[in-house]
Amino acid sequence: MRIIVRIILRILEAIVVFALCCLCFFAAKPDYFTTEEQKKVKRTSETPPVRVVTRSVQFLANDRVFQATGTSIARKSVWIYSPVAAQVTSVNFTAQKRVKKGALLLQLDDREERLALQLAKVELQNAEKVLTRYRRTIGGRAVSANEIDAARLGFDAAKVRLEQAKFAVSERKIIAPFTGVVGISRVDLGDRIATNTIITSLDDRSGIYVDFQVPELLAGSLSPNLKAEMTTPAFPGKTFIGTITDVESRFDVQTRTVRIRVSIDNSNDMLRPGMSFAIKLHLKGKIFPAVPEISLKWGREGAYVWLIKNSKAQKTTARVVARTNQQVLVDAQIEEGDIVVIEGTQRLREGREVVNDSEKEQEYNGPTR
Numbered sequence: 310m311r312i313i314v315r316i317i318l319r320i321l322e323a324i325v326v327f328a329l330c331c332l333c334f335f336a337a338k339p340d341y342f343t344t345e346e347q348k349k350v351k352r353t354s355e356t357p358p359v360r361v362v363t364r365s366v367q368f369l370a371n372d373r374v375f376q377a378t379g380t381s382i383a384r385k386s387v388w389i390y391s392p393v394a395a396q397v398t399s400v401n402f403t404a405q406k407r408v409k410k411g412a413l414l415l416q417l418d419d420r421e422e423r424l425a426l427q428l429a430k431v432e433l434q435n436a437e438k439v440l441t442r443y444r445r446t447i448g449g450r451a452v453s454a455n456e457i458d459a460a461r462l463g464f465d466a467a468k469v470r471l472e473q474a475k476f477a478v479s480e481r482k483i484i485a486p487f488t489g490v491v492g493i494s495r496v497d498l499g500d501r502i503a504t505n506t507i508i509t510s511l512d513d514r515s516g517i518y519v520d521f522q523v524p525e526l527l528a529g530s531l532s533p534n535l536k537a538e539m540t541t542p543a544f545p546g547k548t549f550i551g552t553i554t555d556v557e558s559r560f561d562v563q564t565r566t567v568r569i570r571v572s573i574d575n576s577n578d579m580l581r582p583g584m585s586f587a588i589k590l591h592l593k594g595k596i597f598p599a600v601p602e603i604s605l606k607w608g609r610e611g612a613y614v615w616l617i618k619n620s621k622a623q624k625t626t627a628r629v630v631a632r633t634n635q636q637v638l639v640d641a642q643i644e645e646g647d648i649v650v651i652e653g654t655q656r657l658r659e660g661r662e663v664v665n666d667s668e669k670e671q672e673y674n675g676p677t678r
Contacts, residue, residue, distance in 0.1 A: 359661055364648070366643050366649050367636070369599040373530070373594055376590075379588055380519070380520070382583075389510070389511055390508060391504060395419075397418075399498065400415055404491060408485045408489065413483070415496070419477075436467040440464045486511070488513065491509050492511070496508055514581070518554075518570050522568060522569070531569070536552060537551045538591075539551050539586045553569060553571055597638040601637075603652070610626065615649065617663055620663060622661045623660075627643075
């Protein structure tokens, strides 16, 4: 019996000791059974607000300036060749002179062709007389129907030979295909030229084209009638304004670029084909939030900024789009009127209360007047 009593007393003593230990433990850690969210709320309520400096988020267009180089070409430009091989009998143009469409530039020896033309005219007259005489006998038996048909065919053939003779004569006259300015003559009087001999050049310089390449990344920013600023070493300090008139229908698969053509008015005839040009395009971009560079932070998951929502800090992921004038354009869930923290981010946590530091904010803004 005494043994049982001793065991019970020992158990009671153990229970009392355990109870005392528990009381001491929970007295030392009163929030042992408190959830992490409850601890967070408790810490936030007990921690004083963080003093920060803020700025209102601006929204700016991601405008870009693209620069390229190109070579000018005339609105119309050709090399003049002869369609036949013959001897030059006259050169009727002077370099850098304007000629009209259809003007005679070069005369080739056409004596044989003119004789053939006279012969074709005679043959046509004779064929016409024979056909007329045969037609008068229709109804009689002097001329058969087959003879009349043969006379008609002979007359038609004579007309064709006459046109061929006229064409042969015209090929000996080298004329201007359009109005423009001729270049230096490559042939002289008495030269015998072939069909591959260059006679001269002809350019319509009333308008100048400049072609250049634009990368695929910027192709979506191009718009019809977009203006381009252009300069050339031939006229230092002078800027010419051109307009995009043509865009190639496909991209170059090797360079991933598209060919662009800019047109420049050259009614004053200042510019020449073959000049080099530096082209500058001002391309309009999309609107993005703009935050100061010092407000952008980086973590393991990338860039982010701290926004102030209802006087509490909110961490917002951001993707950098462009940098300009000490500001960063970002792609983020930022709305008009949002406020971003630019100083004091080291002590910020999600949901932490904040208050503006007016003194430092005044330092950023400068002295008030």
